[in-house]
Amino acid sequence: MKHIVFVVGNYKNGGVPMRSTNLANEFAETGYHCTILVTKDIAGNVFFDCHKNVSIVSLREYVKAHSNDTAVSENNKKRSRRIKLLKYLRYVSKAIPAWDEKLRNEIRGLRRSENLSAFIANNPDCIYIPFGISYFESVFYGAKGINAKIIYAERNAPEIDFPKEKTEKKRLLKLLSKADGAVLQTNDELAFFEGYLNNTVVINNPVKANLPGPFKGERRKVVVNFCRIAEQKNLPLMINAFMKFHQTHPGYSLEIYGNTVEENEEDLKKSYLEMISSLNAEEYIKILPPRADVHSVVRDCAMFVSSSDFEGLSNSMVEAMAIGLPCVCTDCLGGGAREMITDGENGLLVPVKDADALTHAMCRMADNKDLSQKCSENAAKVRETHNVESVAEKWLEATEKFI
Numbered sequence: 001m002k003h004i005v006f007v008v009g010n011y012k013n014g015g016v017p018m019r020s021t022n023l024a025n026e027f028a029e030t031g032y033h034c035t036i037l038v039t040k041d042i043a044g045n046v047f048f049d050c051h052k053n054v055s056i057v058s059l060r061e062y063v064k065a066h067s068n069d070t071a072v073s074e075n076n077k078k079r080s081r082r083i084k085l086l087k088y089l090r091y092v093s094k095a096i097p098a099w100d101e102k103l104r105n106e107i108r109g110l111r112r113s114e115n116l117s118a119f120i121a122n123n124p125d126c127i128y129i130p131f132g133i134s135y136f137e138s139v140f141y142g143a144k145g146i147n148a149k150i151i152y153a154e155r156n157a158p159e160i161d162f163p164k165e166k167t168e169k170k171r172l173l174k175l176l177s178k179a180d181g182a183v184l185q186t187n188d189e190l191a192f193f194e195g196y197l198n199n200t201v202v203i204n205n206p207v208k209a210n211l212p213g214p215f216k217g218e219r220r221k222v223v224v225n226f227c228r229i230a231e232q233k234n235l236p237l238m239i240n241a242f243m244k245f246h247q248t249h250p251g252y253s254l255e256i257y258g259n260t261v262e263e264n265e266e267d268l269k270k271s272y273l274e275m276i277s278s279l280n281a282e283e284y285i286k287i288l289p290p291r292a293d294v295h296s297v298v299r300d301c302a303m304f305v306s307s308s309d310f311e312g313l314s315n316s317m318v319e320a321m322a323i324g325l326p327c328v329c330t331d332c333l334g335g336g337a338r339e340m341i342t343d344g345e346n347g348l349l350v351p352v353k354d355a356d357a358l359t360h361a362m363c364r365m366a367d368n369k370d371l372s373q374k375c376s377e378n379a380a381k382v383r384e385t386h387n388v389e390s391v392a393e394k395w396l397e398a399t400e401k402f403i
Contacts (some may be wrong), residue, residue, distance in 0.1 A: 214324025
């Protein structure tokens, strides 16, 4: 049985865990065994289920249990010798800055990937799919000296994830060029990597399985968003734009179903609640806990609004489209919104960080029932074009091609 290992950070309610789980479940249906290897924390209350051939593995716990395995011990010895050799060579390379920097980066990469290397040493004949450049770097150095296949999966706007400093950016891009292949979410991402990656394919995110059908009828006067509470979502922009919208549409409310993953995001949520309080808007602007049945709860809302500054390809936007919610989205960095939305046909696009434009688009969607209905009906077509089965099939074709 072929084995695919998805490498992620946290396994909590969020885009990357859901995306990796959806793909893993479909791969498992075709005969693969899949592992979602979690390098940080695993939550106990995730909203998605796994196929019987999909395993969720904590890297920390795995290393504790397998640190004395023969393959791991032998690999650690080889890596230790490699690091000693590289440190010795640095005595010579001090006079050649470029060479010295290369050696320093390799030593750092080998040290930081020690835990991943232990897993890879025990599972060398797998296809590894790291989500994001930091995880790719760790898998790349973790697989040093091991004949493992690596396929890079972009998860965000690479302009944000990659460093601005030219030398470090070039180093990471050169490292990424050694991947066996790369799956990107949007054509904007493809343009970013042009000239560095040879084996690439653009595959949009799939629609989550088992979503409720589009709503037909009179919609509730509720503007909704369901997302991770993160700075990139720019929720203050949404709140400010809604405040202006509310002046002319006082019967509407705003509901944000917000999920926190990192510890600092709880502080961010608190600051947003304080902002709403300072605006005396608690009666009609709510930040609510995430819920597994959110799609059933919001399907009859007036519209879905996304105010992100950057995204890879927003899962919540795709899901909102699939359940027929009229969508208003910022044309954010990463290109996901414009990849999915044709302005005025299946949603509305507005410039990033422009509260007035966002307010105007919300007013258009609320006041023009024909526009709202057209956008709803056309948006729901993603259920056919981006169903998880067809997207997973594209991934499998790419995987077979790359390896």
